[in-house]
Amino acid sequence: MNRARLRAAVLLLFVSSATTAGQSGAPPAAVMGFAPERAATQREREARFDASVATADLRGWVQRMTARPHHLGSPYGRANAEFMAELFRSWGFETRLEEFQVLFPTPITRVVELVAPTTYRASLSEPPLKEDATSALVGEQLPVYTAYSIDGDVTAEVVYVNWGVPADYEELERRGIDVKGKIVLARYGGSWRGIKPKAAAERGAVGCLIYSDPREDGYVHGDPYPTGGWRSDRSAQRGSVMDMPIHPGDPLTPGVGATADAKRPAFTEADTLTKIPVLPIAAADALPILKALGGPMAPPAWRGALPLPYRLGPGPAKVHLKVAFDWKLVPAVNVVARMRGAELPEQWVVRGNHHDAWVFGAADPVSGMAAVLAEARALGELASTGWRPRRTIVYAGWDGEEQGLLGSTEWAEYHAADLRAKAVAYINSDSNSRGFLDVGGSHSLERFVNETAGSVRDPVKGMSVGARMLSRLVIDGSPTERALARDRRHFELDPLGSGSDYTPFLQHLGVPSLNVGFGGEGDYGQYHSIYDSFDHYTRFMDPDFAYGRTLAQFAGRLVMRLADADVLPFEFTRSAAAIAKYAGEVRELADTLRGEAAERARRLDDGVYDAVARPGAIVRPPKPLDAVPFLEFAPLQNAVNRLEAAATAFEAAAAARPGGAAGLPAAARAEVDALLMQCDRALVDERGLPGRPWFRNQVYAPGLYTGYGVKTLPAVREAIEQRQWREAGTQIANVAATIEDYAARIDRVAARLK
Amino acid sequence: MNRARLRAAVLLLFVSSATTAGQSGAPPAAVMGFAPERAATQREREARFDASVATADLRGWVQRMTARPHHLGSPYGRANAEFMAELFRSWGFETRLEEFQVLFPTPITRVVELVAPTTYRASLSEPPLKEDATSALVGEQLPVYTAYSIDGDVTAEVVYVNWGVPADYEELERRGIDVKGKIVLARYGGSWRGIKPKAAAERGAVGCLIYSDPREDGYVHGDPYPTGGWRSDRSAQRGSVMDMPIHPGDPLTPGVGATADAKRPAFTEADTLTKIPVLPIAAADALPILKALGGPMAPPAWRGALPLPYRLGPGPAKVHLKVAFDWKLVPAVNVVARMRGAELPEQWVVRGNHHDAWVFGAADPVSGMAAVLAEARALGELASTGWRPRRTIVYAGWDGEEQGLLGSTEWAEYHAADLRAKAVAYINSDSNSRGFLDVGGSHSLERFVNETAGSVRDPVKGMSVGARMLSRLVIDGSPTERALARDRRHFELDPLGSGSDYTPFLQHLGVPSLNVGFGGEGDYGQYHSIYDSFDHYTRFMDPDFAYGRTLAQFAGRLVMRLADADVLPFEFTRSAAAIAKYAGEVRELADTLRGEAAERARRLDDGVYDAVARPGAIVRPPKPLDAVPFLEFAPLQNAVNRLEAAATAFEAAAAARPGGAAGLPAAARAEVDALLMQCDRALVDERGLPGRPWFRNQVYAPGLYTGYGVKTLPAVREAIEQRQWREAGTQIANVAATIEDYAARIDRVAARLK
Numbered sequence A, B: 001m002n003r004a005r006l007r008a009a010v011l012l013l014f015v016s017s018a019t020t021a022g023q024s025g026a027p028p029a030a031v032m033g034f035a036p037e038r039a040a041t042q043r044e045r046e047a048r049f050d051a052s053v054a055t056a057d058l059r060g061w062v063q064r065m066t067a068r069p070h071h072l073g074s075p076y077g078r079a080n081a082e083f084m085a086e087l088f089r090s091w092g093f094e095t096r097l098e099e100f101q102v103l104f105p106t107p108i109t110r111v112v113e114l115v116a117p118t119t120y121r122a123s124l125s126e127p128p129l130k131e132d133a134t135s136a137l138v139g140e141q142l143p144v145y146t147a148y149s150i151d152g153d154v155t156a157e158v159v160y161v162n163w164g165v166p167a168d169y170e171e172l173e174r175r176g177i178d179v180k181g182k183i184v185l186a187r188y189g190g191s192w193r194g195i196k197p198k199a200a201a202e203r204g205a206v207g208c209l210i211y212s213d214p215r216e217d218g219y220v221h222g223d224p225y226p227t228g229g230w231r232s233d234r235s236a237q238r239g240s241v242m243d244m245p246i247h248p249g250d251p252l253t254p255g256v257g258a259t260a261d262a263k264r265p266a267f268t269e270a271d272t273l274t275k276i277p278v279l280p281i282a283a284a285d286a287l288p289i290l291k292a293l294g295g296p297m298a299p300p301a302w303r304g305a306l307p308l309p310y311r312l313g314p315g316p317a318k319v320h321l322k323v324a325f326d327w328k329l330v331p332a333v334n335v336v337a338r339m340r341g342a343e344l345p346e347q348w349v350v351r352g353n354h355h356d357a358w359v360f361g362a363a364d365p366v367s368g369m370a371a372v373l374a375e376a377r378a379l380g381e382l383a384s385t386g387w388r389p390r391r392t393i394v395y396a397g398w399d400g401e402e403q404g405l406l407g408s409t410e411w412a413e414y415h416a417a418d419l420r421a422k423a424v425a426y427i428n429s430d431s432n433s434r435g436f437l438d439v440g441g442s443h444s445l446e447r448f449v450n451e452t453a454g455s456v457r458d459p460v461k462g463m464s465v466g467a468r469m470l471s472r473l474v475i476d477g478s479p480t481e482r483a484l485a486r487d488r489r490h491f492e493l494d495p496l497g498s499g500s501d502y503t504p505f506l507q508h509l510g511v512p513s514l515n516v517g518f519g520g521e522g523d524y525g526q527y528h529s530i531y532d533s534f535d536h537y538t539r540f541m542d543p544d545f546a547y548g549r550t551l552a553q554f555a556g557r558l559v560m561r562l563a564d565a566d567v568l569p570f571e572f573t574r575s576a577a578a579i580a581k582y583a584g585e586v587r588e589l590a591d592t593l594r595g596e597a598a599e600r601a602r603r604l605d606d607g608v609y610d611a612v613a614r615p616g617a618i619v620r621p622p623k624p625l626d627a628v629p630f631l632e633f634a635p636l637q638n639a640v641n642r643l644e645a646a647a648t649a650f651e652a653a654a655a656a657r658p659g660g661a662a663g664l665p666a667a668a669r670a671e672v673d674a675l676l677m678q679c680d681r682a683l684v685d686e687r688g689l690p691g692r693p694w695f696r697n698q699v700y701a702p703g704l705y706t707g708y709g710v711k712t713l714p715a716v717r718e719a720i721e722q723r724q725w726r727e728a729g730t731q732i733a734n735v736a737a738t739i740e741d742y743a744a745r746i747d748r749v750a751a752r753l754k
Helices: A003-020 A036-052 A055-065 A075-090 A166-174 A195-202 A283-291 A362-384 A406-414 A416-422 A443-453 A465-476 A479-488 A502-508 A534-540 A546-564 A573-606 A608-612 A634-655 A666-683 A714-721 A725-753 B003-020 B036-052 B055-065 B075-090 B166-174 B195-202 B283-291 B362-384 B406-414 B416-422 B443-453 B465-476 B479-488 B503-508 B534-540 B546-564 B573-606 B608-612 B634-655 B666-683 B714-721 B725-753
Strands: A094-116 A152-160 A183-187 A207-211 A278-281 A318-339 A344-354 A391-398 A423-428 A435-441 A513-520 A700-702 A710-712 B094-116 B152-160 B183-187 B207-211 B278-281 B318-339 B344-354 B391-398 B423-428 B435-441 B513-520 B700-702 B710-712
Touching: A036 A362, A036 A546, A055 A075, A055 A362, A055 A534, A055 A546, A075 A094, A075 A318, A075 A362, A075 A391, A094 A278, A094 A283, A094 A406, A152 A207, A166 A195, A183 A195, A183 A283, A195 A207, A207 A283, A207 A318, A278 A318, A318 A362, A318 A406, A344 A362, A344 A406, A344 A416, A344 A546, A344 A666, A362 A391, A362 A534, A362 A546, A391 A406, A391 A546, A406 A416, A406 A502, A416 A423, A423 A502, A423 A546, A435 A443, A435 A465, A443 A465, A443 A546, A443 A573, A465 A479, A465 B573, A465 B608, A502 A513, A502 A700, A513 A546, A573 A608, A573 A634, A573 A710, A573 A714, A573 A725, A573 B465, A608 B465, A634 A725, A666 A725, A710 A714, A714 A725, B036 B362, B036 B546, B055 B075, B055 B362, B055 B534, B055 B546, B075 B094, B075 B318, B075 B362, B075 B391, B094 B278, B094 B283, B094 B406, B152 B207, B183 B195, B183 B283, B195 B207, B207 B283, B207 B318, B278 B318, B318 B362, B318 B406, B344 B362, B344 B406, B344 B416, B344 B546, B344 B666, B362 B391, B362 B534, B362 B546, B391 B406, B391 B546, B406 B416, B406 B503, B416 B423, B423 B503, B423 B546, B435 B443, B435 B465, B443 B465, B443 B546, B443 B573, B465 B479, B503 B700, B513 B546, B573 B608, B573 B634, B573 B710, B573 B714, B573 B725, B634 B725, B666 B725, B710 B714, B714 B725
Parallel strands: A152 A183, A183 A207, A207 A278, A344 A391, A344 A423, A423 A513, B152 B183, B183 B207, B207 B278, B344 B391, B344 B423, B423 B513
Antiparallel strands: A094 A318, A152 A318, A318 A391, A435 A513, A700 A710, B094 B318, B152 B318, B318 B391, B435 B513, B700 B710
16 A cells, blocks of 8 residues: 555544544444454443442542541551552552652741731631631641742842743843842742742742732632632642752652662752742732732733732832741652553553642542542452453552652652563543543553543533543634544543653653543632642532542543553554644744744834833833744654654554454564553653753653643753754754654564564 | 836835835925925924924813813803813914703712612712812712613612623523623623613613723722722713714704704603613722622633622622613803814814813813814914914814713714815814824825824834834734834724714714824723822823823824815825725625534534533523525625725826826816815715614724724624624625725826826
């Protein structure tokens, strides 16, 4: 077949598969990776699995695990780990608690006080509410603070910096405002919180306050808790501010497991602590400071929803910020439960969720953790009837996720060699509520995810969760997304940045990963607050745990199908499409920046900024931008072409065989599996990303200045964004080589299929 | 010359003229309409004119005229009229007070009270402030109310309706909320205020409250008055709610002057009164009502800046609204001052601004009125040195603008025959502050306006006001606007809807009109409040009256050049360009609606709305839209083509003659003037717009459901918007005929030039 015919054939196959996995309600005939004669058995097993997932279990586990604070290092955190371990064991899993010793500072002193022009001492506390039973358990609660802030005691004028991301400082500079020697007041949102003190410190600020503006998750969205589910002005967001885009995990043991005997520097040597002291505050604590700010009005997009004119300062508001921490090591207690594969025990399907919370954490993380338990229980029931998975299934409950993915990272680092050799995929969840399927991850699993989403029923809508997602894309999606949804009944996976425990697997080790959950219809104004509680969850998030059950059914299918497939259900046309899209984006980014630099130069020459500036208001013209050279993108374009060809050839080879790859003899299938497992590993470059060697994946990374937000083709994209033109050229070549390697591995699988 | 060469020649002429009128600072050689040998004299005269405009005069007049409330029918309103008349006379103008008897209801009873679930009685008053001297003069102030609300006494549940425009009711309907029998609470903005009770009454609402949300002109923009210039929560916006898109002017005498002996029906028969009672309220008075609303959350775009979740209701908030008015006739006292033309006394250049205010009206209208006085004074000084304009200049101070353009409309209706025969142009202003030139109007004057704007110096920026405007378009303009600004040093005129006294001239009589002013850099949060005062104006609007002087210099040049030009400075390539653009827009609108109807039908068929809807939240699918036929646009396209050809031919004919048309002998120039004056009259169709015969201009009209906002090619555009496909076809043909007539008139001028 010539290439055009190959494509047409593949497309037909693809459409047909996606359609059967779609809306009809009748059970689809095919299951990706399964020989036709085994697909029906699998479907039947899934029906039994579904029946074993009970919302009463979910409710019970969530209530039990959120009864007391259970953060990293807490007594109840360990109790939860032991409770879960007992459950896993009772369901037939080989279960261990795997502990690491991690740095975890907790506060000794916390002071935020306005000292001029008026005075106000911030409460830094969230009051108990009679409508929220656990809120009164104040004894064990972690107070309102941000972990991995350094100790500090500073008094300085305040500058309001919006989100506190680099672009915001350009706006401040145009207004003649320098944060050197100042305390910045940033609002939550616009980036991961850890970026805010990082960007502030880079510009000489001496302290950082981060507050929750009601525009983000407060009364703008609905009634504040406890009347409604949204954040009240007394609710604050705890969180980590470690420099996670450099590396997550224990700050003292980057790259290796934080075992008791690991080599550790003094904590002050850790490279992911902040450079300045930081505290988060509630809106009620921010209000007096914002009111006391003078200076020019903040740009319109910077204005939040508090009833006042948002001004930039600096001052006259002056704040005293003092924090001191107990810099101790604590155990991070991971729960790891295995069900050994009957046929391919050295192929592992890993499924995890963290179990630690900032305080009670009903949504984050227990709603997700409970789904994991429900899956394990249902698999245990299947096992009790004689079933055994072909591959090994590993269930994990991670500790210390909130501080910086500590438990998962240390475990992945410690077991790196095994995981590189054996991990088929890692499937993560974190929080869950009613709403839409939300799934991101490795695009080699995109078609598999689509098919699986088409087989799980939304608990409210009488259609599959995949079909509901497609409907949403018809209404809210980009033109491309809408066309895919309509014409192919297909949705794309979001690429993953960071913010949960998939990061060590995907971005450090190159294990194909997914992050799954439901959401968008909970009233979630309690992120990292004491009010993320059982009471809140059962009123505003997923009152009947229907979507908890759906998550277990969806993620459970992913696990079972990956574990039992005759051949692993990877395919690469969607990877190739995604990478082609990202390659197009970085080329377009360079063109956009080139046009922007030329336009700005022209405007500066013509004096239009000065002409337009409001007299008396100090808004300086922006600085000139260095001209953008044309970059040599050809290697990347060629690599993408080769990848597309390889992906198409692989599909055609599979399609040419009756029953697809699953129709091969067992020995051949094992060989194909082994090759397939290693395809996405090619995306890892052992040298890592520029300046942050821990992050090795060349397609997916969190942004250096977004923190959670993904940067695809990060080495190239960030070099361009940071205007490092020579580095961009180097990285284009590097990334092209990585993609060529990826294509070569796919070619090898295709060759084996012929 | 063939057509392509004609175009090239015209373009060269155009660019060269625009450039010389541009940035250089050196006085441009040419002045449109003036023979080259007379242009230098004109420039010199303008320099003397400029020197006669004194900011001290402006300050004095504004302070004097805003010392007491001076609304329609008030003693101080008459005193101001007499004061101005005396000034005009002292400067050598033949001056009369021309009075009309107009319906003007003022309140006897005003009650807004929340009666459930809590109680609150709205203050409906703006408190005196020690920082604002005139605010304490409460005796003569018109209270907070809206004129031409009917009397009423209703008690009903409240529904929050956002702006209260038709699209908002579609959103409410999707949420199952009907305003029948309810009182609607709308926020200011999104349309002219009179649309809000109109749209509400059409849906069965029994009352309407309109409040000032701080998002629009309050603390979101800066400190509230008196600390800053923005609207405080106690400041309310008075205004007219007559059904002005049907016709402005005295409700009892549509189409004819409201003389003492005019025939009048009972006031209850007037067709522009509201159908339901209305009151405006301040944010502080709206807050308890908004807080008491239940029901679903308002859509995100509907949420204002008050610190609460915006809910839709209906209820439980229940309000008692009671209003009763004294429905009396009062005199509207226009001041009309003439300087008779020495050569062409039957050609009138009319320049006006209203003098009545809602209360003190320092910005609206006295800032603009004072500029008119300054112009007249400067012309008087020129006249005292022996100069006389070639054409007659008419200066007017209108009364009763605030109630619905009463003074100007009655005057224009009364003098309709004279104006049709004699009016060269009408130049309006209204309010003024520091900032950018803001000018809209007839596109046959667009090039003239550009040239004039290039000759007036911005008081702060050391460049012409035109050049500053062009800089702004480079930064904020559409791609077309940016290209015009850069490549041709040219800006477009905004088409005029309504909202000030140009309406009877432009839209009833077809007199080419301009609306001019400066703005955008005042902190204008006091529109129609008692705090639009001398104290506010001199702190936050134009403290040194520098932009008042600039307005006088700019509008004064427009008047002088129109009055003294050897040939009237009309040209039509920009009219043709504007009309071609509008014709393209209405075609595109039909295409857009066709696509939207098809897309909605498909979504309804596919059930995506139901699939996406949040369970439990009542958001119904939108209703199906009737399919959109292809409309016969060819007549309009052909007419536009003919107009473009005529405009080009006219320009070429003028360019072919040394000195342009101004080089003709005097008798021929008078003939050309007579033809030019009548060109734009062609845009008036005596049958008027469908359903509103008073509005006759087929290119420019206020929208039936925007109120102030313009609808170009209104008969066609509104038929399409209202999905009256057959009517749209009829109107396309009608409008095409009007444009053909316009082109024919331009052809006649071109023929005379040859």
